Amino acid sequence: MGRGDGTGRIVSRADADDTGTGILHVDMDAFFASVAVLDDPSLAGKPLIIGGSEGRGVVSSASYEARRYGVKSAMPVAIALRLCPTAIVVNPPYHRYTEMSRQVMALFHDVTPLVEPLSIDEAFLDVRGARRLWGSPGTIARELRARVRAETGLTCSIGVAATKHVAKMASTISKPDGLLVVAAADTEAFLRPRSVRALWGVGPKAAEALESRGIRLVSDILDTPRHALDQVLGGAMGERIWHLSRGIDAREVHTGRSEKSVGHEETFHTDISDTATLHVELRRLADRVGARLRAQQYEASTISIKVRFSDFTTLSRSRTLTEPTSVGQRIGDAAIELFDSVDRRQAVRLVGVRGEKLKPAAMAATLWDDDAEWRRVEGALDGATARFGRGAVTRGSLLGPSRGGGALPTNPRPSYDH
Known part of the structure; x- marks a missing residue:
């Protein structure tokens, strides 16, 4: 399983089988830090922290170079700087992020109208109806990655699968700058060795409850009776995890997704x-x-x-x-x-x-x-x-001087017109 610092990534070969797939999860790589590098190329390859200045703010994002020192989102900048003393703290104006997000989302819409933004820098795409025009899902993903890089200067990672859940897992594992295709027939083999914490929606408390009973991998969930899962997680959560561990996810790509x-x-x-x-x-x-x-x-x-x-x-x-x-x-x-x-x-x-x-x-x-x-x-x-x-x-x-560290809005959404 790939980690947030980019180590342990898994990517597909150019001729990977994409039979039965049709859902793409596209996730921009260290988006906020990458936009900062785009604006100042001298920052490339350096550990970057995006957040408030003077050590008072909170980390909004970090480059992969900084993440390898343990820097994480929502961490106080002061602590992040202790973990990575050589890090450079930058805070580009927020309009730059929305501007670049708008460009990226427009490229997604060039491929298919079925785009569901999850945040300012990631989205699901349903490309099942785009085969005749653009080719198979794997081909579409490869060409989309190349186009995003060529037209914006940014990189993205894409997971291709039969369901939203598996596509999102695949994009995470392929980061940064990767592509991972999971054919429908390979879904169970792909899921079996993954940590229960990799399942979408399994938070720390649910993971701890499972792990305390020896259920650490998806394969363990597959070997656990349904009623036992319900006892650990409750009926609703138990049912959901039972289905996701088997690659069953009926959720469609919703273009009208609204903020909660x-x-x-x-x-x-x-x-x-x-x-x-x-x-x-x-x-x-x-x-x-x-x-x-x-x-x-x-x-x-x-x-x-x-x-x-x-x-x-x-x-x-x-x-x-x-x-x-x-x-x-x-x-x-x-x-x-x-x-x-x-x-x-x-x-x-x-x-x-x-x-x-x-x-x-x-x-x-x-x-x-x-x-x-x-x-x-x-x-x-x-x-x-x-x-x-x-x-x-x-x-x-x-009116008066700003007292804040320039924190970004929470759960920012993309801004684009379609």
């Missing part, structure tokens, strides 16, 4: 104790969440916050709104109310705001809309942002 949540978080340059200052930062993040919701025509039914203290203790709070909203003012009010309910005995290192349980935005306004004025104001802000860029017009309370 939208969030932003900020790691401060210095820990903050002042309540008023923290309220301002929560308001800033809430406005950004609201802007993203409006741009994607969604409303959030639940608002949650994340707070990390100076000793790295982290907690979250959430509340369900009486009505779903995409209004930043309303989101900020809820976030601040949640924050004020937290027992704070230390300075705060990070705060985050998230909109959850998303629903399509209501098309018609209600007769009495308490947020009507704020909707007009924020609509005007959206227009100004589209024309002049973010921050051209903002709340007076948000």
Whole structure:
């Protein structure tokens, strides 16, 4: 099984059998770090950390050179630098990532209209209907990899299989810059030697529960009675793992996939104790969440916050709104109310705001809309942002020097038009 640092990768030969396949999982290689190298070629081959500067931020991504030292996403930059003292911390403007993502996703759509983005840098493609035009799935994958490199300067890894689950596993194993094809008839042989942790959806707790009972490989799952899996994992999870371990995955590629949540978080340059200052930062993040919701025509039914203290203790709070909203003012009010309910005995290192349980935005306004004025104001802000860029017009309370380390939005989605 390939690891996050690129060691242990497995790739297919050029003449690999792709019989019975039709699903591609395309994953850009160390996307954020690769974009940084694209903008500054002198960084090529060096250990890179993408994240906040001055050791205060959180690692958003890292190059493979840095990953080999143990650097991982979501790790504090200060710890990452201790693991890899020679690493270079860079933080390109976020619009560069969305710009490159747009180019890559456009190439995917040139191959097939059946594209399901999973994040800003990966997607599923259903190419079963593209055979006459482009060839077999294996051929399509090889040509797509070459085209992505030629037209964007970036590399990607592709898994080709009969199902989404196996295709995603294959792309992970082939990273970086690889292609792994798993013919339908070879699915069980491919899965048997894999760790249970490689199965899509098996988190640390489920993996520990399985491993504590001697179930460490997919082959062990295949040898375990179904009722025993249910006892370990519960009925729903047991059924799911039983099917995935056998290569059974009926999920189709959905082009209309929507976000489950939208969030932003900020790691401060210095820990903050002042309540008023923290309220301002929560308001800033809430406005950004609201802007993203409006741009994607969604409303959030639940608002949650994340707070990390100076000793790295982290907690979250959430509340369900009486009505779903995409209004930043309303989101900020809820976030601040949640924050004020937290027992704070230390300075705060990070705060985050998230909109959850998303629903399509209501098309018609209600007769009495308490947020009507704020909707007009924020609509005007959206227009100004589209024309002049973010921050051209903002709340007076948000003016002043940035206190954050430039953290990226959580679960960023690609931005492209089709």
